Amino acid sequence: MRAEAQILKGHLDTLLLATLADGPRHGYAVKEALREAGGARFDLPTGTIYPALRRLESAGLLEGTWSVVGGRRRRTYALTAAGRRRLSSDRASWQDFASAVTAILESAPCPAT
Amino acid sequence: MRAEAQILKGHLDTLLLATLADGPRHGYAVKEALREAGGARFDLPTGTIYPALRRLESAGLLEGTWSVVGGRRRRTYALTAAGRRRLSSDRASWQDFASAVTAILESAPCPAT
């Protein structure tokens, strides 16, 4: 399936990339950062986060490295050059998508105002 | 799967409901209206549109009726009361979602400006 055809979903990937744009983070920290940034809206379960990070890694958009901090193993992810490029284009296509959806929703009459 | 958990996708349903907020339309007209409103972005294949309309109908959000115009059969869909209520709440949750995503994307640094 081509990526261009996936306008209607896959926004999670963009959010993960954006969260890592500040600098490298390990998975759990990404989850916490997303929860703090988006409130309960983006309090995503680990079963969503970890596979997504792995997916982005195997797509070459992230690079993950193992480390041990305080006895706990961590996998820290950093944006690759391709990841930065993807984030940049995702940002543009998000704005495009979001403004188009908003325009359609606002042009429609509001029956239950 | 609960509806609240579905924030990250299902935006198509909202767009279809919004397109029908102007008044009843048949499937092909919905497709055309969406294409005109959103450009190539929302030029969705019939294999996406028709099942989605059926889905919304069986969910009680749309009501469909058959007619024949110019020798061609049409199934015209109209928003039900539940559909209008859903559109209204979808609109609110879209704005919530969209502004949260935009905030995260804009707070992240832009490496490839």
Add this chain to the structure above:
DNA sequence: GGTCATAAGTAGGATAACTAGCTATCATTG
């Protein structure tokens, strides 16, 4: 007759996000 726009579908597959479970370490608290 052939092709295009209109109009409606179905079948099947890919995949994303979720639920529900698991392992393990460290700190805190009873």
Add this chain to the structure above:
DNA sequence: CAATGATAGCTAGTTATCCTACTTATGACC
């Protein structure tokens, strides 16, 4: 000391959405 909770990671399996590709049919136009 034992239990619990926060931290940190993972997998298996389910469900639903959207897509591709295809079919059927009419009317208009060349």
